Structure formats: C-alpha cells, structure tokens
Amino acid sequence: MHLLVCGGTGCRASESETIFHDLKTTIASKGLENEVQVITTGCFGFCEKGPIVKVMPDNTFYTRVTPADVTEIIEEHVIKGRKVTRLLYINPETQESVSDSKHMGFYRKQIRIALRNCGFIDPENIDEYIGRDGYQALGKCLTEMTPEQVIEMMKKSGLRGRGGGGFPAGLKWEITRASMADQKYVVCNADEGDPGAFMDRSILEGDPHSVIEAMAICGYCIDGSKGLVYIRAEYPLAIDRLKTAIGQAREYGLLGDNILGTGFSFDIELRYGAGAFVCGEETALIHSMEGLRGEPTVKPPFPSVSGYLGKPTNVNNVETFANVPVIINRGAEWFSSIGTEKSRGTKVFALAGKINNVGLIEVPMGISLREVIFEIGGGIKDGKKFKAVQTGGPSGGCLTAKHLDTPIDYDNLIAAGSMMGSGGMIVLDEDDCMVSIAKFYLDFTVEESCGKCAPCRIGNKRLIEILEKICKGNGTMEDLDNLRNLGQVIKDTSLCGLGQTSPNPVLSTMDNFYHEYLAHVVDKKCPSGQCKALLRYIIDAENCVGCTACARICPVNAISGERKGVHIVDQAVCIKCGACLEKCKFNAVFIK
Amino acid sequence: MATINSLDDLRKIKAGVQARMTLREHSNTPDQLVQIKVAMATCGIASGAKTVMDFLITELDKRNIEAAVTQTGCMGYCYAEPTIEVTVPGKEPLVFGCVDTKRADLIIEKYIKNGELVEGIIPVNYESIDEK
Numbered sequence: 001m002h003l004l005v006c007g008g009t010g011c012r013a014s015e016s017e018t019i020f021h022d023l024k025t026t027i028a029s030k031g032l033e034n035e036v037q038v039i040t041t042g043c044f045g046f047c048e049k050g051p052i053v054k055v056m057p058d059n060t061f062y063t064r065v066t067p068a069d070v071t072e073i074i075e076e077h078v079i080k081g082r083k084v085t086r087l088l089y090i091n092p093e094t095q096e097s098v099s100d101s102k103h104m105g106f107y108r109k110q111i112r113i114a115l116r117n118c119g120f121i122d123p124e125n126i127d128e129y130i131g132r133d134g135y136q137a138l139g140k141c142l143t144e145m146t147p148e149q150v151i152e153m154m155k156k157s158g159l160r161g162r163g164g165g166g167f168p169a170g171l172k173w174e175i176t177r178a179s180m181a182d183q184k185y186v187v188c189n190a191d192e193g194d195p196g197a198f199m200d201r202s203i204l205e206g207d208p209h210s211v212i213e214a215m216a217i218c219g220y221c222i223d224g225s226k227g228l229v230y231i232r233a234e235y236p237l238a239i240d241r242l243k244t245a246i247g248q249a250r251e252y253g254l255l256g257d258n259i260l261g262t263g264f265s266f267d268i269e270l271r272y273g274a275g276a277f278v279c280g281e282e283t284a285l286i287h288s289m290e291g292l293r294g295e296p297t298v299k300p301p302f303p304s305v306s307g308y309l310g311k312p313t314n315v316n317n318v319e320t321f322a323n324v325p326v327i328i329n330r331g332a333e334w335f336s337s338i339g340t341e342k343s344r345g346t347k348v349f350a351l352a353g354k355i356n357n358v359g360l361i362e363v364p365m366g367i368s369l370r371e372v373i374f375e376i377g378g379g380i381k382d383g384k385k386f387k388a389v390q391t392g393g394p395s396g397g398c399l400t401a402k403h404l405d406t407p408i409d410y411d412n413l414i415a416a417g418s419m420m421g422s423g424g425m426i427v428l429d430e431d432d433c434m435v436s437i438a439k440f441y442l443d444f445t446v447e448e449s450c451g452k453c454a455p456c457r458i459g460n461k462r463l464i465e466i467l468e469k470i471c472k473g474n475g476t477m478e479d480l481d482n483l484r485n486l487g488q489v490i491k492d493t494s495l496c497g498l499g500q501t502s503p504n505p506v507l508s509t510m511d512n513f514y515h516e517y518l519a520h521v522v523d524k525k526c527p528s529g530q531c532k533a534l535l536r537y538i539i540d541a542e543n544c545v546g547c548t549a550c551a552r553i554c555p556v557n558a559i560s561g562e563r564k565g566v567h568i569v570d571q572a573v574c575i576k577c578g579a580c581l582e583k584c585k586f587n588a589v590f591i592k
Numbered sequence: 593m594a595t596i597n598s599l600d601d602l603r604k605i606k607a608g609v610q611a612r613m614t615l616r617e618h619s620n621t622p623d624q625l626v627q628i629k630v631a632m633a634t635c636g637i638a639s640g641a642k643t644v645m646d647f648l649i650t651e652l653d654k655r656n657i658e659a660a661v662t663q664t665g666c667m668g669y670c671y672a673e674p675t676i677e678v679t680v681p682g683k684e685p686l687v688f689g690c691v692d693t694k695r696a697d698l699i700i701e702k703y704i705k706n707g708e709l710v711e712g713i714i715p716v717n718y719e720s721i722d723e724k
Binding site: 040113125207238362 | 594595596597598599601602603605606608609610612629631633634635637662663664665666667668669670671672675677689708709710711712713714715717718719720721
C-alpha cells in the first residue's frame with residue numbers, strides 16, 4: 001500500500017510536510033513500514049482543497065488533511081480498511097462524497113485536444129499516430145464527405161484561429177474555396193514568435209502527423225493540392241520530426257497522388273523563416289516564402305483571395321490545425337460543447353514567469369485566471385503576492401487581480417484590454433515593476449519592427465525613449481500624456497497587426513498601474529525596486545559598526561569611512577550593484 | 593512500408609496497432625514488457641533527457657529487465673524536466689519528474705523491480721479526449 005502526500009507548494013504551505021513525517025513515524029510505530037510506503041508527489045492541481053493525501057491502490061482521495069487526521073487515516077483506513085469519510089471530497093453539485101479519484105473528473109481542469117498525443121505517442125512512428133485514430137479523419141472526409149460538408153462542420157464547431165486573431169477557421173476555408181484559381185495553397189503558420197510561447201513547437205515535436213493530416217483535409221476543402229509549412233529555422237528538432245513525418249506519410253500514400261484511391265492529391269513542403277516576429281503576420285509570412293522581404297502589405301486583398309504567388313492561400317496556425325482531425329472524428333457538437341458560447345474548444349497556454357508549475361497546459365475556454373494560476377499552476381513562487389499576468393505577448397496587455405475570476409476567452413480578454421495572442425502567459429509578482437515590463441515588451445517590438453510604416457518604426461522608438469526617461473527618474477507628467485496619445489496614434493495608423501498592437505503593453509499597464517508610473521515620475525521612486533537608477537543604497541548610521549566589509553567589496557570604491565566609524569555611500573559614484581547590501585552582516589545597508 | 597490505398601487499409605493498421613497496445617496494456621503475464629516513454633522535445637533534451645534515455649536503455653539491458661524505451665513529445669511539465677512515464681505490466685502508467693541518472697537508477701531498482709514508489713511522481717492532472 002502507498003500513501004501519496006502532495007508536495008506541491010500550495011499543500012506544503014498548509015503543513016503537508018508535517019503530515020508526511022507524522023504518517024511515516026506512525027506507520028513505523030505500528031511496525032508497518034515494510035507494507036506501507038509514504039511518498040511525496042508533485043502538485044495534484046487541486047490546491048484549493050489541499051493538503052491532499054491519496055491512498056493507493058484503491059485510489060482514495062483525501063482532501064484538507066491536517067496533521068491531527070494522521071492517526072485516524074492509519075488506524076481506520078490502513079489497518080482496518082475503512083475509508084475516513086469526513087475527509088473525502090464532497091461533490092458540490094450532488095453533495096455526495098467521492099472516494100475514488102477516477103470519478104473526480106472535475107478536479108482535472110485540463111482537457112487535451114490539441115495536445116492529445118503529445119507525450120503519449122512516439123512522434124517518429126506513424127503507426128502510433130494511426131493507432132490513436134490518426135488519418136481516420138482524412139479518410140472520412142475523402143470518402144464520405146463533400147468539401148462543403150467538411151466546411152459546414154468546421155463552421156458549426158466554432159473553431160477560431162489559435163494564432164491570436166481568433167478568426168473563424170471554417171469561414172476562412174469557405175472564403176478560400178470560393179476564390180477561383182488553377183492552383184491554391186494551404187499554409188501552416190509555424191512562425192511562433194511571442195516571447196514565452198512554445199505550444200506550436202511542442203505540437204510539431206510531439207505530434208507532427210496531426211498537423212499534416214489537418215493540412216490535407218484543408219487542401220481537400222479549398223481544392224488545393226499544395227501545402228507549405230512556414231517554420232522558423234530556430235526549431236531544428238521540430239523541422240526534423242516534421243520531415244520524418246512527411247516522409248512516412250508519403251510512403252504510406254497518405255500524402256502524394258491519388259490519396260486512398262480517391263483521386264485527391266496533396267503534398268507538403270517546408271519553408272524556413274529566419275525568426276522574424278513580423279513574419280507571423282500572414283501577408284509578411286507569404287512575402288517571406290516568396291523570397292521577398294518579410295514585410296506586410298495592406299489587406300485587402302486577403303490571402304484567401306490573393307496570397308502565395310498571387311494565388312488563393314489559406315493560412316492557419318499549428319494549434320488550429322491540430323484541433324481539426326478531432327473535430328472531424330468526434331463531430332462539431334462534441335467540440336462546441338467545450339468552452340464558451342463565442343470561443344469553443346480549448347486553448348493551450350504556456351505558463352511562465354513567477355509561477356510554481358511552469359509548463360504547457362490545455363484548458364477549456366472560459367476557465368478563470370484564478371484556476372489557471374492557483375490550481376493548475378500551483379500558485380506564485382516563494383509565496384509572493386500575485387500582481388498581474390501578461391497575455392498575448394508583446395501585442396497583449398496585462399490582467400490584474402480584479403480579472404482573476406473573468407472567464408478566459410477571445411472576447412473577454414479584449415474587453416479587459418489584453419488579447420489571447422498565441423497563448424503565452426507570463427505571471428508577475430509583487431517584485432515586478434510594471435514600467436520595466438512595458439519597456440521590455442516595447443524593446444522587443446522596436447527590435448522586430450520591419451520599418452516599413454512610419455508610426456511603428458518611429459513612434460515605437462519615441463515611446464521607448466520616453467519609458468527609458470521615466471525609468472531613469474527624469475520623467476514629467478507631460479511624458480505620461482505623450483505616452484498615451486502617441487500610443488493611441490500608433491495603434492490607429494500602423495500598417496499591420498504588429499504596429500497596431502505594439503503600444504498595448506504600455507497602455508494596459510498605464511490603465512491598471514497608473515500609480516506606479518506616478519511613483520516613477522512624481523516621487524522618483526520605483527515601488528518594486530527594479531529600476532536601478534531610482535534606487536539609493538544608504539548606510540544606517542545606528543547599525544553601522546565600521547567593519548569596512550562594504551567598503552572592501554564595493555567594486556567602484558563608492559563607500560568611504562574610518563575603521564570602527566560610520567560609513568557613507570557616495571551616490572554619484574555608486575553603480576547600484578547591491579554587493580554592499582549582501583555583504584553587510586549588521587543590516588546597516590538598506591535601499592531607499 | 594506498403595501503401596495505404598483505402599480507408600479499410602487504414603483501419604486495418606489502426607486495429608493492428610491497437611491490438612498490440614491493448615495486449616501490452618492489459619495483459620498480466622509476468623513476462624510482459626515494462627514500457628518507458630521519455631519526453632524528448634527540445635526542452636526535455638536540453639535538460640538531459642537524452643542522457644537519461646541512454647542510461648535507461650543500457651542499464652535495463654544490463655540488469656536483464658525486458659523493457660521498451662521509446663521517445664515521445666512534450667508532456668507539458670516544464671518545471672520538472674526531464675520527465676518519463678513508466679508503465680509496469682498490470683499497473684497504471686506513472687509519470688516521474690526531474691529524472692536524472694540517479695533517480696532513473698532508483699526507478700529501476702525500486703519501482704520496476706519491487707513496485708516500491710520513489711520520489712518525483714507527477715499526478716495526472718488532465719483529461720484525455722477519450723475520457724471527455
């Protein structure tokens with residue numbers, strides 16, 4: 001018999017370590033250590049009801065266990081085989097207690113659709129993919145459905161583009177189908193560029209066939225026989241696996257001429273990008289594939305009408321494609337039963353930043369930020385206070401504590417001043433300075449701007465100059481007005497999505513954390529102590545014993561003082577490295 | 593590899609693979625294979641999954657344990673890479689996190705040989721599409 005004690009941070013904060021030790025000693029005192037083993041595990045993702053103790057092999061799931069319950073669990077459950085009913089989870093709907101964790105589907109907040117095979121099959125073995133319903137959807141489309149029926153199904157499912165824009169996938173397919181031409185193209189956008197987002201890479205590395213199958217289905221629907229994957233060269237493993245997968249699909253005849261004897265032909269080639277953020281924008285992506293500069297052009301014409309080489313081109317993102325085979329196999333109703341009314345299905349998020357369980361998660365649309373961060377993510381690192389989450393990368397904005405219970409979907413995020421983006425979620429805690437965060441993202445867009453249109457090229461440069469000025473303590477109230485006005489102008493007048501969204505991090509942090517901007521400008525202080533230019537290291541005359549340790553460690557000789565006398569930091573010389581603060585044993589150095 | 597010419601061919605392959613998998617999963621005969629999947633996406637490899645996979649293959653062989661060690665994609669537990677999933681015949685699959693060669697050694701000696709659990713278990717926290 002095994003007792004599994006949750007060792008996630010949430011549970012550990014509520015005494016799971018004591019429970020672990022008490023269980024061990026009690027078992028030893030009964031002489032059962034050979035039969036019963038106590039083990040700590042990772043987070044169960046149910047932190048709200050922690051600490052969790054699970055008993056194997058009967059899968060009993062105890063919630064809110066305290067050290068006082070240990071004896072009862074051992075005496076009753078382990079020795080006499082009777083479950084401790086009062087510690088079982090109570091289903092809030094039926095008020096019945098649930099003992100077997102297998103029937104506790106509701107504590108599993110994640111559903112894996114796009115990631116269904118990631119970490120489950122061998123990505124380099126096509127048979128394993130076929131064993132998990134692989135290529136069944138393609139077969140079904142080619143032999144039992146007309147392209148119109150497939151498109152109708154996609155529209156009914158409510159699948160929206162997972163690359164950020166959220167455009168209905170079925171509608172896009174329909175428009176591309178309606179455009180007449182001798183050749184049409186299916187393009188998979190694998191140019192994943194948001195800092196902190198890596199779901200597309202994971203799908204291509206873990207389940208490349210799902211994307212290949214979906215592209216072929218799309219080709220059938222829009223009447224196109226050529227597929228292109230635009231992937232960044234920085235993803236060598238994803239490229240390798242994709243190449244292997246394409247090779248295997250060709251050998252099986254699932255790509256190539258006359259697929260499954262139906263007369264439908266489709267093949268896929270790879271096109272490499274050099275990792276420019278703007279090439280995620282579909283017109284820039286198409287120009288890059290044509291061998292031109294990766295610069296966007298004005299829409300319309302939309303790629304669905306005139307895209308690659310002037311032919312109708314359907315561009316979808318990796319994650320969007322990964323959902324397609326499941327929708328065909330299980331039906332539009334099944335898919336649309338998950339998620340919210342306007343955002344169906346699930347979304348993959350990459351959790352990063354100051355969160356315990358950094359990782360890739362897939363949750364139904366409409367889940368709250370609180371569930372994502374505090375239950376699946378295991379809460380904030382080191383027990384610090386939650387401050388905000390940056391979603392949508394450099395095009396998005398931040399969500400704060402007041403948004404914790406907002407259901408996450410495309411429209412709610414936009415209403416909250418952010419966006420879905422490709423699904424990066426960077427969690428910030430009380431130590432993060434929001435002005436610096438805005439500056440970080442703007443730095444990125446300034447670097448990545450293609451320079452074609454003036455608002456983005458020049459405007460963003462001016463924005464970052466103002467932010468730098470504020471971080472150095474030279475900001476004025478006029479600068480704050482300028483930030484807002486200039487930001488709005490850039491949004492309104494830029495050519496493509498990159499410029500139209502680049503001021504979002506600034507505007508959204510100004511909306512939600514205006515007091516931090518004020519503190520930088522009016523009080524010349526950085527509340528979270530991140531902006532070095534605004535910090536002052538000071539030695540407290542009362543605590544300083546004159547040991548000279550700080551003066552000796554200071555790399556720029558900014559500290560002076562007699563032995564056994566009070567030391568002083570020369571602010572004009574100090575580079576704010578913090579070495580003196582670390583060195584001082586008498587708590588005499590502090591930051592002001 | 594033979595070409596797949598119809599949906600029926602495809603179904604045959606699927607049935608074949610599934611039969612093989614079910615046989616692996618549900619049989620209780622003691623000579624069944626232990627199955628280990630190593631998460632080998634870029635992130636896993638960067639944190640040492642290749643070393644662990646090599647270690648598992650050579651050590652299982654040395655210690656005469658019949659096992660199938662395969663690679664798979666990212667399991668999503670970035671905070672605990674490298675991660676592996678171990679399925680001992682007749683038991684549910686278990687995911688272990690932060691597996692270095694030392695922990696891999698413990699997993700072979702304690703879990704695979706004796707059924708004793710070792711530290712580093714990551715509880716399954718998602719629903720697969722088959723359950724939904």
